[in-house]
Amino acid sequence: MTLAPWQEEAWRLLAARRARGAMPHAILLCGAPGLGQRDFAERLGAWLLCEQDGDTPCGTCRACRLYAVRTQRDPEETRPDGALAQPHGHPNHPDARFVGYAWNAKASPKKMYGELVVEQIRELSDWLALPPQFGRAQVALVEPAEALNVAAANALLKTLEEPGPGRHLILVTTQPARLPATIRSRCQRVELHPPALATAEAWLRGRGIADATARQALVASDGNPGQALEWIEADKLKLRNEVAKDLRELSAGIAAPFEVAQRWSRDEADLRLRFAAALVQQQGRVQAQAASSAPAGGPLALTRAVDLAKLAAWFDRANRTRDLLRGPIRPELAMLELLGAWPTTRASDGGVQSGVK
CATH class of the missing domain: 3.40.50.300 (P-loop containing nucleotide triphosphate hydrolases)
Structure with a gap:
């Protein structure tokens, strides 16, 4: 060891x-x-x-x-x-x-x-x-x-x-x-704390991970090299990309919360929620650093900034839903309640909408 x-x-x-x-x-x-x-x-x-x-x-x-x-x-x-x-x-x-x-x-x-x-x-x-x-x-x-x-x-x-x-x-x-x-x-x-980015990249490189893959995984894991390696080896970055796509489409009103909830609850529900919470947290950081009038961008590629308070509230709800899934509750219902509260970003709403209730 x-x-x-x-x-x-x-x-x-x-x-x-x-x-x-x-x-x-x-x-x-x-x-x-x-x-x-x-x-x-x-x-x-x-x-x-x-x-x-x-x-x-x-x-x-x-x-x-x-x-x-x-x-x-x-x-x-x-x-x-x-x-x-x-x-x-x-x-x-x-x-x-x-x-x-x-x-x-x-x-x-x-x-x-x-x-x-x-x-x-x-x-x-x-x-x-x-x-x-x-x-x-x-x-x-x-x-x-x-x-x-x-x-x-x-x-x-x-x-x-x-x-x-x-x-x-x-x-x-x-x-x-x-x-x-x-x-x-x-x-x-x-x-224990994640190391500097250069140290994390060097550690992953020493385990045969290509630089581009290492960087993508470190972004996904918030700089955590051990978690990044686990997700690379288990090919979980595709799932993170799918979660990000679902959240973007929910924001734009393209996807329906019910359909996404059904899909998330059937396959790796806990990891999907973990990815979703991390994406929202990273999105909030990008928006906090950007000018309020500028497009938000970020890991969710939102073209309009979502109210930071709404992002923070949804982050908390996502983590509470992870806890709920460990109990006897039906996962699709917990997911539907969470995704129904996802804030949207439509121009007609002035950039912020409370989401489906």
């Missing part, structure tokens, strides 16, 4: 803290999806357990070798989107534990929990109360931390309030605001 260029500063700060004996017992590792928080956290766990006192895990001691040996549970644990809950598996080191989405053994038929539950945290707390088997430290990685339900978060708070020596909790999240303030305040926040 090597560090990406944009992770190096965060690692240096943690190494400096450890060198002066001020390593926090609880770390909240956060940042946008695609910046490699999970890999960073697993590397951090290896370092805290490593039997050598360097600034990085040695990779060769008994602790590092055991930590590197991974296994998946049978049946495999998965996230709500179908991805592996533990991407690299659970470590075989006795003093390391990964907590994530797990099977509900009490359910009949057996099924995965859709959140992190209190039983998992109570089991973790009991484990942390035991002495480390290797005598050096214990490391627990909780991811995604924002999936903790209320009871689980309250149980974790008790563990955070009474840390034992050599016990380390690493909470990984892309949505820190969804965690209770009481938990956030008891953790040392470590945030």
